[in-house]
Amino acid sequence: MGFDKAVASLHGRSLLERVVRALGNREHVIVVPTRLLEAAAHASSAAQVAANDEPERGMTRSLQIGLWHVARDRPFGVLPADLPAMREATIAATEALLTGDVDVAYPVDANGVPGHPVVFAPSARAIVEALPEGDTLRGARDDESLRRATWLCDDPSAFLDLDDLADWEAATRSRAE
Numbered sequence: 001m002g003f004d005k006a007v008a009s010l011h012g013r014s015l016l017e018r019v020v021r022a023l024g025n026r027e028h029v030i031v032v033p034t035r036l037l038e039a040a041a042h043a044s045s046a047a048q049v050a051a052n053d054e055p056e057r058g059m060t061r062s063l064q065i066g067l068w069h070v071a072r073d074r075p076f077g078v079l080p081a082d083l084p085a086m087r088e089a090t091i092a093a094t095e096a097l098l099t100g101d102v103d104v105a106y107p108v109d110a111n112g113v114p115g116h117p118v119v120f121a122p123s124a125r126a127i128v129e130a131l132p133e134g135d136t137l138r139g140a141r142d143d144e145s146l147r148r149a150t151w152l153c154d155d156p157s158a159f160l161d162l163d164d165l166a167d168w169e170a171a172t173r174s175r176a177e
Contacts, residue, residue: 015081016043022086022157023079029069031062058134067129076128077119078137083153085157086116094119097149104146114141114150115158 009073015140016030020043030040041049048069052062065077070076075098079086090107097105103124107115118141120128128140140146153159 003007009150015084016040017082018084019079019086020047021081022088022091024088025150026091027130029066031066038091058136060131060133063131063137064129072125074124075121075159076125077117079117083116083157085160087155087157090153090155090158091117092115093151093153097151101147102149104143105149105151106141106142107155107158108150109153109159113159115153117158117163 009105016032016039020028020030025046028046029048029050030043031050031052032040033055034053037049037051040047050069052065054061059080064068067076075089075095077089077095093108094105098119103121104118106118109115115176116139120140124143124146127143127146129153131139141148
């Protein structure tokens with residue numbers, strides 16, 4: 001988009017600060033390019049902050065770096081910073097599905113379109129770690145060997161992400177917090 005959207009201010013708060021707020025008291029790891037380490041530490045004093053010194057390798061690289069900071073026996077979730085309206089209740093509802101034999105959980109809209117967060121059980125870790133470079137989280141989410149659970153989510157925060165300049169401009173015009 002031509003600027004570091006994760007730390008850019010939207011209605012007085014960076015996108016990263018907004019996602020951290022939605023996480024509440026959950027343990028979290030923030031992975032950012034090296035140049036954004038200070039801003040990430042400012043966004044969350046409770047986070048483990050890690051540098052992705054090769055962000056051009058895509059989100060998969062950041063995810064793999066983040067996993068280095070998560071115990072192998074712990075579930076883990078993925079929340080990109082470009083989800084400016086994410087709500088704690090949406091995170092909690094998704095986490096609640098990760099029981100028994102479920103390997104991956106995520107919300108879907110009325111048309112079955114997947115949203116965020118995507119939460120993985122420890123049993124899915126090897127698949128996530130083996131993802132090829134790029135932005136291929138959906139490769140793990142949709143892996144046929146994983147048992148998934150979804151829930152019908154009417155919370156727009158699970159589907160509103162700022163992927164391009166038009167999305168950013170629309171969000172800056174919006175009054176929604």
